[in-house]
Amino acid sequence: MAYSEKVIDHYENPRNVGSFDKNDPSVVTGMVGAPACGDVMKLQLKINDAGIIEDAKFKTYGCGSAIASSSLVTEWVKGKSIDEAAAIKNTDIAEELALPPVKIHCSILAEDAIKAALDDYKAKQGE
Amino acid sequence: MNYFELFDFPQSFELDTAELSSRYRELQRAVHPDKFAGGSEQEIMLAVQKTAQVNDGFQTLKDPLRRAEHILALRGLDISHETTTVKDTGFLMQQMEWREALEDIAHSSQPDAMIDELHTSFAAYQRDVFSSLSALLASHAEDDDIKAADQIRKLKFMAKLQDELARAEDALFE
Numbered sequence: 466m467a468y469s470e471k472v473i474d475h476y477e478n479p480r481n482v483g484s485f486d487k488n489d490p491s492v493v494t495g496m497v498g499a500p501a502c503g504d505v506m507k508l509q510l511k512i513n514d515a516g517i518i519e520d521a522k523f524k525t526y527g528c529g530s531a532i533a534s535s536s537l538v539t540e541w542v543k544g545k546s547i548d549e550a551a552a553i554k555n556t557d558i559a560e561e562l563a564l565p566p567v568k569i570h571c572s573i574l575a576e577d578a579i580k581a582a583l584d585d586y587k588a589k590q591g592e
Numbered sequence: 593m594n595y596f597e598l599f600d601f602p603q604s605f606e607l608d609t610a611e612l613s614s615r616y617r618e619l620q621r622a623v624h625p626d627k628f629a630g631g632s633e634q635e636i637m638l639a640v641q642k643t644a645q646v647n648d649g650f651q652t653l654k655d656p657l658r659r660a661e662h663i664l665a666l667r668g669l670d671i672s673h674e675t676t677t678v679k680d681t682g683f684l685m686q687q688m689e690w691r692e693a694l695e696d697i698a699h700s701s702q703p704d705a706m707i708d709e710l711h712t713s714f715a716a717y718q719r720d721v722f723s724s725l726s727a728l729l730a731s732h733a734e735d736d737d738i739k740a741a742d743q744i745r746k747l748k749f750m751a752k753l754q755d756e757l758a759r760a761e762d763a764l765f766e
Contacts, residue, residue, distance in 0.1 A: 496684040500745035503752025570675040577677040
């Protein structure tokens with residue numbers, strides 16, 4: 466299967482790979498996985514007191530499309546408010562990366578990773 | 593298609609795989625298209641179809657993970673083509689750690705010891721999940737079927753890890 470140029474670009478030069486210190490109170494983490502392909506994705510967001518995402522990092526074990534989807538998401542969420550980040554849809558990701566239908570689930574996984582990280586944020590706010 | 597019926601087994605997760613292999617050979621012989629070489633086109637077509645079913649059935653029942661999936665599908669819970677996202681953080685953290693360990697094998701001074709250790713950890717974990725899966729499937733309660741589906745999803749991640757471990761092992765000998 467041919468990957469689009471954008472997928473290859475993100476795959477070969479992934480943006481924001483790595484981890485933040487999970488003990489940093491401004492860091493929230495979203496962990497998601499896709500049983501169908503065994504992909505695992507971790508997305509961490511650094512959110513300031515004003516509720517703005519200042520930085521993002523990811524670590525993904527999976528195919529090129531899964532890596533590209535999470536790499537793209539880290540670029541997109543930076544500078545966004547949590548509401549704006551929550552509004553990112555998998556269809557936006559799939560369209561930007563020109564994912565073929567069999568790889569749509571990779572973009573769903575990336576959307577779910579944002580949601581999981583924001584759930585962690587809400588849980589931490591509630592504490 | 594109920595493969596347990598095709599192979600005349602009770603619809604149960606526990607299955608005698610030696611018996612499965614011997615029934616497979618018998619069925620294969622009985623439906624082999626060569627037996628219908630002098631027959632009508634329709635008879636040959638049917639034999640080809642039956643052979644494909646017998647092969648599919650054997651592959652499905654032989655593999656415990658696919659067998660469990662088949663049982664759930666027969667009970668109306670088909671998860672074989674789902675694109676569900678798993679969010680069990682503890683489980684996924686463990687998966688991440690194991691993936692990181694697999695990556696480290698290539699730079700390790702004692703790769704064999706690392707591989708052995710991972711083999712042992714994966715096997716122990718899979719054994720636990722399979723034994724829980726077996727009990728859940730045997731209970732025939734709807735709640736337990738849903739829990740069984742979760743265990744099957746975990747085993748799919750483990751199958752991926754086993755593939756990656758085999759690949760890391762192969763890479764060492766290259």
